Amino acid sequence: MTRPHQADSETQLAAILKSLDDDKAEDVVQIDLRGKTAIGDYMVIASGRSSRQVSAISEKLVDRLKREHGVPARTEGRETGDWVLIDTGDVIVHVFRPEVREFYQLEKMWLPAGQATAKS
Template sequence: MMPTMTADSEAQLAAILTSLDDDKAEDVVQIDLRGKTAMCDYMVICSGRSSRQVSAIAEKLMDRLKQDMGIVSRTEGKETGDWVLIDTGDVVVHVFRPEVRDFYQLEKMWLPSGQTAASQV
């Protein structure tokens, strides 16, 4: 019997967080966007220590999602390794080098005012 080829956003989020943890992604923040935007249900932001690690984290995440859940993700920025965006449809993942993440500060745009990134983990 074939595995189910779709997964709800919570299952995708859990798989993504596990993959990021396995690959030593740093400063992982998850943001619940349900009811706030039609773009996605969740956004996950994390850092890798180098361009090489950022690319590896993204590559492994996409491979695991495809193998385990049948999800083919769209991606941008994998070539440079400064900021890779992975879009599963229900969850958008941003993997940054720390300097690039500091520059763009996506968390500030999406987190409710008064809530810090640390409180989201």
């Protein structure tokens, strides 16, 4: 689904990675989905240290994407802060508390064997 005057997926990805870095998200992993699925071009997985940080990282990311790039995003899970899903249509972002991320292990589902990163 294309939206007029919206940043392309590479621009969105760069803005997302910068926002996550600015807000001190941890263990950020980006996965190129192009040619693998129609759900989006990229997936980004990151962690926050607490439910409060997960919610704050997610809220700031959505605000920055809309304000700076005209990119609307749908979100799920911001109320609890365990796992927030942010979907721009081109980039899907998952922000987890570390324990929840470890439980679901999304990286293992999307990255080839050997490319999944070990978390300390």
